[in-house]
Amino acid sequence: MELRHLRYIIASARNGSFSAAAHELNVRQPIVSKRIKEVEDELGTQLFDRSTAGARLTLAGEEFVISCRRIVEDVERLAERAKARSEGELGRIVVGFYKSLSSGGLRAALRSFRQRYPKIEVELIESPFIELTAGVLAGTIDIAVILGDAGKCESLNSLALWTELLVVALPEGHHLAEKSVVYWPELKGERFLISHHDPGPDIRNILLRHLAAPSDHPEIVMRHLSRESILLEVGSGQGIALQCQSAVGLTSLGVAFRPLHDGNGATRLGYIACWRPENTNPTLQTFLDAVEQRG
Known part of the structure; x- marks a missing residue:
């Protein structure tokens, strides 16, 4: 029969x-x-x-x-x-990211993806950059969303995603808080508070690229603090901080956020997705297609 x-x-x-x-x-x-x-x-x-x-x-x-x-x-x-x-419309995908990227473009992309593919289970993992890349290489993480340019992870495939404004967090009483836009040269001599946690090291490199001249003398203080704790320190007058645009939604911290500009306009941060070339999970390509369309 x-x-x-x-x-x-x-x-x-x-x-x-x-x-x-x-x-x-x-x-x-x-x-x-x-x-x-x-x-x-x-x-x-x-x-x-x-x-x-x-x-x-x-x-x-x-x-x-x-x-x-x-x-x-x-x-x-x-x-x-x-x-x-x-066809990648049913299954499970593990997405890794920095804790400080849990809002903004990534959250919007995840919300849209889940609505479009309700039968795909999305597991999220917050980890530092080193742990994310190790997880991708080991196969425990399907894809990692990180700050940087395509090619940052040489042994992984990568895709450029969205960009986000870089903003400076200032104490509300800071003289630059009166301005609608802050230019890099205006930050000379300031004391910068930067987290050891990702993407702190990336932001530190951006800071040094823009204020690396000997006459600029940027004072950089690295702290083992979360983004929220760094901003609380800024609010109490301990220094200023560079942050992703998604931090602007954090209010009641005594902090004013202003976009950073150079001679070419606003300074933007680029995000990329990284994955292992040998990954055969069908939902991975579905996720890549979805976030690429959003980007």
Whole structure:
């Protein structure tokens, strides 16, 4: 007995006729009759009462067709899930990121992805850069979203995503807080508070690129503090800080955020997605396509 036999029985029961079932299934009527007779012979019982008016289920047939429907529905459901999984629309993906990137562009991308692909489970992992790349290489993390330029992780594939404004966090009473935009030269001689936690080291490098001249003398103080704690220190007058635009939503800290500009306009930070070239998880490409469209 094969799945097609069950389909013939279900169609015949639904239509009350072998010929109507054959028409529905686009086969010849003798084929339907023959296959159903094969099942009856195998079971040793009659499923249909045949007459010139058509074919009616017997009591045994009524019980049997219930099981037929259940089996066919289960098989179809399995086939749909297998197809969805192979096309990357069903499954699980592990996404790693810095804790300070848990808002802004990443959150928007995750929200959109989950709405579009509700059958894909997204597991999130917050870790430092070194742990993220190690996880990607080990296969425990499918993709990592980090600050930087494509090619930052030489052994991994990477994709440029969105960009975000770089802002300076100032105590509310700071003289630069009166300005709508702050230019890099105006930060000479300031005391910068930077977290050891990612993306602190990346922001430190950006700071040094813009204020690296000997006459600038940027005072950089590295602290093992979270982004929120750094901003609390800024609010208490201990220095200023460079932050991603997503930090602007953190209020009630006694801090004013102002965009940073140079001669070419606003300073922006680029984000990239990194993944292992050998990763065969079908949902990975689905995720990449989705975030690339947002970028």
